Amino acid sequence: MTDYVEILGIRINKYNMQEAVNFIDSLIQDGKKGLVVTPNSEMIVTARKDGELARILNRADLSVPDGAGVVLASRILRNPVPERVAGFDLMQETLALAGKKGYSVYLLGAEPGIVELASEKIKERYPGIKISGTHHGFLAEGAEELILAELNKLKPDILYVGMGVPRQEKFLDKHLKEMDVKLAMTVGGSFDVLAGKVRRAPLWMQRSGLEWLYRLIQEPQRIGRMMALPVFLLLVIKQYLKERFS
Template identity: 35%
Template sequence: MTREIAKTDQDSVQIGPVAIARLSRTDAIRRLLAVPGSGTRLAVAFANAHGLLLAMDDPAFAKALAQFLVLNDGIGAEIGARVLSGAGFEDNLNGTDFVPALLDAAPHGTRVYLFGARPEVVEKAAGVFAARHSTITICGWRNGYFGEDEIPEIIADINAARPDILLVAMGNPRQEFLINRLWSDLDVPLALGVGALFDFTAGEVTRAPSLLRHNGLEWVYRLWQEPKRLGQRYTSGIIRYLWKILCLKLSGKSARA
C-alpha cells in the first residue's frame, strides 16, 4: 500500500521546505477518515512555528515531512502562510483540538492505538479517550520509552492490535522520524504525530484558556507553564523563525533561507 498524499500548488502553501495543506477542519476530518478501509495509507503531521523552524534547519527532518500530509498548527504557520502566499488558513488545526474532533467523528468501531508518553500517562490517556469517544475502541497502547532491540516487538504488537488509527505522541521531530522509519513495517492505514496530546488528555499538563487557543496563542500559556524548558523555543526560536520567513519573502523563494 502507498501513502495517500496529493499535494498541489492549489491546495497547499509552501513554508520553507514544508508544504502545508489548505484544508478546513471539516474537510481535513473527512479526508483522514476516508483512509481506513480504502486501501490507501496516510501519515499526518502538524506544523507549528517550532516544527517549521526545525525543518528549515534540518534537511533530514524536511525530507521526512515530505512523506506526510502536513496540517497547520498555530499562529506561526498562519503568519508564514500570509506573508509568503498572501492568504492564511481557514481553520487552526491544532493537533490537541483536532484529534479529539477526529475521534468524535470516527465511525463506530474505529480501532485506535496509542504510542508514546510515560507508562502511567498513556494508560490514563487511553482510559480518558475511551470514556470521551464512545464510537472508538482503544485496541492497545505502548509508552514511548524503549530500546532499539524492542522495536520489532513494538511493530508486532501494533500490527496484532489491527488499529485503524495510530497516535504517536513523542514530540517532533522524534515522532515523525519514528513513523517514517517504521511505516513500511506497520500495517496501519492512518498514523498521526500528536505531540503532547496524551499529557493534555491525562491531565498532566493543563490547556490554555479557549480564547488563547482559538487565536493560535497557546504557546504563550505553555511558555508561562514551562519557561525553562520552552523559553528558548518561544523566544529566540520565534525570532529566528520570523527572520527566515522574512528572508524567504524578500528572496521570492519558498526554499530554506
C-alpha cells in the same frame, strides 16, 4: 492556486478542520498507510537544519498548520490557509470519527502510566471507542520489534504517535511500511494533555494565538524553544521578499 502553501521549504495543506477530517477518513478507507503530520513554527525551523525531518514532512499525505505562527506566515506569503488546525484538536476530531465509524485506535507515546491514563480519558469522552492497545514512548533496545509485532497482530485503523519532534516523525518514517495500520498521525504532547498532566490554554488564548504564552508560563524552561518563533517570522519575511522581488 495550489492546495498548499510552502513555508520555508515545508508544504502545508490549505484545509480547514472539517476538510482535514474528511481527508483523513478517505485515507483510512483507502487503507494505504497514510501519514498525518502537524507542523508548527518550531518544527519548521528545526526542519531547516534537519533535512531528514523536512523530507518526512513533505512526504506526508496530510500536513496541517498547527500553530498561530504558521497561519500568520501563510498570510505574510499571500497564500493563506483557511484556519489553524491544531494537532490536539484534530486528534479529538479523529477520535470522534473513530467512535462514529467503528475505527480502532492505538496510542503510542508519552511516559509510562500517562498513555494508559490518556486511554481511560478517551474512553470516558468517546463511549464505545475501540482502543486496541497502548504503549509508552520510552522504548528500550529491542522494544520497537515488539511494538511492530503487537500492531501487526491488533491491526488498528489509526495509530497515534506522541514521542516529540523529530523522534515521532523519524520513527514512523522508518517503520510505517512495516505496520499493519491504515493511518498514522503524530500527536506530540497530546497524551499529556489528555491525561491531565499538562493543561491546555483557555479557549480565548487559543483563538487569540496566545497559546504559546500560556505554555511558557506553565513551563518557563521552554523559553529557549520559544525563541524559534521570532526566528521563524524573520525567515518567512525574508522568503516573502525574495519571492516578490526576485
